[in-house]
Amino acid sequence: MHLFVYSPLSASARSYLQQQLPPDVEVTFSHDLAPEDQFPAFQEAEVLLGNPPPAWLTAGPSPRLRFWQIDSAGFERYRHLHLTLPVANMGDFFAWPCAETMVGGLLALYRHLGELAVLQAEKKWVGGAYVRNRAGLLRGKRVVVLGAGAIALAVRQQLSGFECPVQLLARTYPEAQLHSKEELKAVLPETDIVINTLPGSAEGFFSADLVAAMRPGSIYASVGRGNTTDEPALIRLLQAGYLGGAVLDVTAIEPLPADSPLWTLPNVLLTQHTGGGQHHEDESKVDVLLRNLENLRSGQLLKNLVDLSRGY
Secondary structure (H helix, E strand, O other): EEEOOOOOOOOHHHHHHHHHOOOOOOOEHHHOOOOHHHHHOOOOOOEEEOOOOOHHHHHOOOOOOOOOOOOOOOOOHOOOOOOOEEEEEEOOOOOOOOHHHHHHHHHHHHOOOHHHHHHHOOOOOOHHHHHOOOOOOOOOOOOOEEEOOOHHHHHHHHHOOOOOOOEEEEEOOOOOOOOOOOHHHHHHHHOOOOOOOOHHHHHEOOOHHHHHHHOOOOOEEEOHHHEEOOOOHHHHHHHOOOOOOOEEEOOOOOOOOOOOOHOOOOOOOEEEOOOEEEEEEEHHHHHHHHHHHHHHHHOOOOOOOOHHHHHO
């Protein structure tokens, strides 16, 4: 069996993969090849790990390809592909760290931790009252989470420890309290925090009218995809002081352009698409692949199978 790895795995993860593979599995690492040799090598693969250019699969993969393991949770850029082979993503692999990043960012804003970190770096002791009188609490805040996937459910679970009433927005999820833009817009004036976990297929969902409907002083957080938010509308209300702040793991353009106002707004925390990061991340992705590879070889049910046409 021939495994083609497009993922840019760390040296330790590559070594770990090679040690764990069955003896009859040959592995080729895309990043060891010259650019002109990568696609021909991919066409010889029976199993694929990673997120190659969509053009490689637009005309249909090689008949040899039996299984594709995407190394991310999102895969909206492959929505147009029509493949008959099984495709899996990373499932809830990134859910808990993404949720912790959102909760940590919210705590940082309410408790002014970013401001205090800057003061520490500058060796400035400004006195307790300067921060204490402005600090807020996450406890009890009314939260709406856009989405009902693994990240959204992890956010809800973590916020339960802060006694936050949480409503989920999802069209079809039976436990969601909100199912449409109209229902969302109606509750935004009474919502303290909006957390966006939507996939890229929900492009432009949190539109300018929804941004404007948010409660004055409320906070917007996003760990979904940058294209789901009307970023100019969000920036305008942050600049005007209408919103209390934003925690953004994702932005419309990444890396964020140097001239973006988001860099300098004091009430914005940018976590630079690190939300899903975790210790030994590459090795853990390899474990996901190895489990599915074993299931493939033994005829067992593959884990985290996805429908590319849905985009999530």
